[in-house]
Amino acid sequence: MERQRPAGRPPRLVSSLGLGQRCSEVTLDQERGLLAWRHPRRGGENYFVPTSEIIAVEESELNKKQRNTGKWHKLAKPHSFTVYYVKKARNHRWWCRDVTFWCVDENLCNQWTQALKELLEMQKCRPKRLLVYINPYGGKRQGKRIYEQKVAPLFSLASISTDVVITEHANHAKDNLFEVNINKYDGVVCVGGDGMFSEVMHGLIGRMQKDSGIDQNNPKAPLVQCNIRIGIIPAGSTDCVCYSTVGISDPVTSALHIIIGDSQPLDVSSVHHNNTFLKYSVSLLGYGFYGDILKDSEKKRWMGPMRYDYSGFKTFLSHHYYEGTISFQPAKHTLGSPRDKDSCRTGCYICKESEQQLAEQQKKCGLKNEEDEEEWKVIKGKFLAINAVNMSCACPRSPKGLSPAAHLADGSADLILVRKCSRFDFLRHLVRNTNQDDQFDFSFVDVYRVKSFQFTSKLSEDNGSNVADIGKKRFGQFCRDHPACCCNIADSTWNCDGETLDSSAIEVRVHCQLMKLFARGIEENCKDEAAYSHSSIEHLL
Numbered sequence: 001m002e003r004q005r006p007a008g009r010p011p012r013l014v015s016s017l018g019l020g021q022r023c024s025e026v027t028l029d030q031e032r033g034l035l036a037w038r039h040p041r042r043g044g045e046n047y048f049v050p051t052s053e054i055i056a057v058e059e060s061e062l063n064k065k066q067r068n069t070g071k072w073h074k075l076a077k078p079h080s081f082t083v084y085y086v087k088k089a090r091n092h093r094w095w096c097r098d099v100t101f102w103c104v105d106e107n108l109c110n111q112w113t114q115a116l117k118e119l120l121e122m123q124k125c126r127p128k129r130l131l132v133y134i135n136p137y138g139g140k141r142q143g144k145r146i147y148e149q150k151v152a153p154l155f156s157l158a159s160i161s162t163d164v165v166i167t168e169h170a171n172h173a174k175d176n177l178f179e180v181n182i183n184k185y186d187g188v189v190c191v192g193g194d195g196m197f198s199e200v201m202h203g204l205i206g207r208m209q210k211d212s213g214i215d216q217n218n219p220k221a222p223l224v225q226c227n228i229r230i231g232i233i234p235a236g237s238t239d240c241v242c243y244s245t246v247g248i249s250d251p252v253t254s255a256l257h258i259i260i261g262d263s264q265p266l267d268v269s270s271v272h273h274n275n276t277f278l279k280y281s282v283s284l285l286g287y288g289f290y291g292d293i294l295k296d297s298e299k300k301r302w303m304g305p306m307r308y309d310y311s312g313f314k315t316f317l318s319h320h321y322y323e324g325t326i327s328f329q330p331a332k333h334t335l336g337s338p339r340d341k342d343s344c345r346t347g348c349y350i351c352k353e354s355e356q357q358l359a360e361q362q363k364k365c366g367l368k369n370e371e372d373e374e375e376w377k378v379i380k381g382k383f384l385a386i387n388a389v390n391m392s393c394a395c396p397r398s399p400k401g402l403s404p405a406a407h408l409a410d411g412s413a414d415l416i417l418v419r420k421c422s423r424f425d426f427l428r429h430l431v432r433n434t435n436q437d438d439q440f441d442f443s444f445v446d447v448y449r450v451k452s453f454q455f456t457s458k459l460s461e462d463n464g465s466n467v468a469d470i471g472k473k474r475f476g477q478f479c480r481d482h483p484a485c486c487c488n489i490a491d492s493t494w495n496c497d498g499e500t501l502d503s504s505a506i507e508v509r510v511h512c513q514l515m516k517l518f519a520r521g522i523e524e525n526c527k528d529e530a531a532y533s534h535s536s537i538e539h540l541l
């Protein structure tokens with residue numbers, strides 16, 4: 001495929017330019033969009049930077065050290081320019097690095113800066129104006145500092161203008177998104193954790209449906225896709241959405257993905273109860289174990305991220321199981337299975353296939369309601385945990401995630417049912433969520449890839465949901481005061497991306513690629529930093 005290059009420019013610019021005290025042959029392949037140079041020191045290491053990963057180019061001045069030691073110090077004033085670019089390090093971490101080239105010929109220097117700037121201008125997917133929401137109380141309460149010290153300088157280097165809102169209360173960002181002139185922005189950035197991301201997502205998706213006259217309370221309504229991308233600067237306690245879509249929780253890495261305008265579609269589940277919209281979910285919808293952890297940990301927010309470990313241990317000891325019925329429609333449209341060995345990675349072909357299916361379906365039906373006659377499977381049982389995940393849910397605590405082969409954008413969720421078992425067996429399963437072993441390889445764990453599901457607890461089946469709520473209030477305290485009893489007299493709570501839901505009976509539907517993030521999915525691991533730059537240039541030049 002031939003790339004576009006600025007009109008009237010030669011396809012390749014090759015010059016011998018100063019780099020430090022020596023010369024380096026620098027190549028700008030404008031057709032392929034590659035900048036390459038060989039470092040005169042560092043063992044002649046080759047560097048290769050796609051122009052799509054250049055952050056900025058600036059005319060610059062050589063620093064004092066460079067001016068006094070170079071062989072050219074006898075020459076007339078040298079001209080120089082600095083290229084800021086993405087440097088990929090281990091574990092999906094990105095750095096912003098810079099390199100300064102110089103030459104004595106002013107025209108040549110201008111030719112280089114012009115050519116590079118024109119190539120940057122052609123990167124149309126990059127945001128120019130962003131709306132930023134900062135939760136100053138998320139995670140370790142470092143959101144504001146992280147943004148000001150690590151992110152804002154990069155946005156300004158990349159000439160991105162921002163409107164920054166520091167939230168003053170929960171739902172501030174969500175409510176604000178219903179009011180702002182959203183068309184002014186190329187994206188919305190949230191600085192915080194999964195809860196903060198969820199707020200921004202609800203604001204954007206909700207606004208989109210409102211503007212299009214879609215009734216969110218109708219569980220069957222086909223929702224309108226949200227094309228304004230969200231960027232996540234991780235500053236929360238779990239940061240699962242960021243980690244699962246980028247591969248690391250690192251503010252600088254995320255800021256760089258935003259700057260270069262990456263785009264990653266994401267599945268979103270809608271959650272309803274009795275024809276009433278409750279919430280959207282992108283990561284975990286968890287009943288039983290993860291619901292109980294969340295409920296307990298909310299009272300301990302003052303502990304910061306540690307609250308999840310404390311409540312996790314307490315909930316594990318309580319060993320409550322819950323009885324109920326789960327019905328689901330298997331996701332037959334998608335190619336993968338939850339037991340696959342391969343994970344969803346950048347450019348995933350399974351997600352691409354789903355994208356095509358979605359486009360065809362939209363062409364055929366538009367925004368009409370599509371009747372879905374597909375079979376439902378019904379499972380009744382006693383469960384320690386019911387987890388439905390739209391993505392792997394990888395996070396620093398669980399680096400592979402709760403379902404390592406789940407896909408970001410295939411229009412399905414993985415439904416994991418952990419049946420009543422001994423404490424020891426449950427611990428074995430939990431430990432496997434944190435290591436390389438297969439967490440589904442137990443007789444008491446089942447996993448299904450689904451496109452929709454419903455859950456009703458036995459309590460609400462027996463009594464009707466209103467009575468169940470009364471029962472929960474009356475007996476909940478009693479059972480939690482006796483951790484050894486393990487009884488199932490009360491309902492658990494649903495943990496929806498880190499927020500509790502008011503109802504235990506829910507109806508869930510996955511909406512394929514309903515929204516987009518400034519991310520590209522997790523890249524295939526590229527060994528280490530030095531190996532990366534060597535292999536890249538040899539392969540590409």
Ligand SMILES: Nc1ncnc2c1ncn2[C@@H]1O[C@H](COP(=O)(O)OP(=O)(O)OP(=O)(O)O)[C@@H](O)[C@H]1O
Nearest residue numbers: 138139167168169192193194195196236237238239
């Ligand atoms: N100014 C504020 N004061 C109080 N709560 C806020 C404020 N701004 C946002 N919130 C709420 O704080 C909740 C938690 O925030 P956030 O997700 O950023 O951190 P976290 O819970 O520590 O991290 P994680 O969700 O990754 O576990 C969000 O649900 C959000 O609605």
Ligand SMILES: CCCCCCCCCCCCC/C=C/[C@@H](O)[C@H](CO)NC(C)=O
Nearest residue numbers: 194238240283284312313316393397497498
């Ligand atoms: C025996 C002790 C077990 C401790 C378990 C600790 C918690 C492990 C965390 C894995 C959670 C991954 C799923 C992510 C869910 C997020 O949506 C949510 C909000 O940030 N986080 C949690 C912890 O509910």
Ligand SMILES: [Ca+2]
Nearest residue numbers: 267390407412
């Ligand atoms: Ca999915």
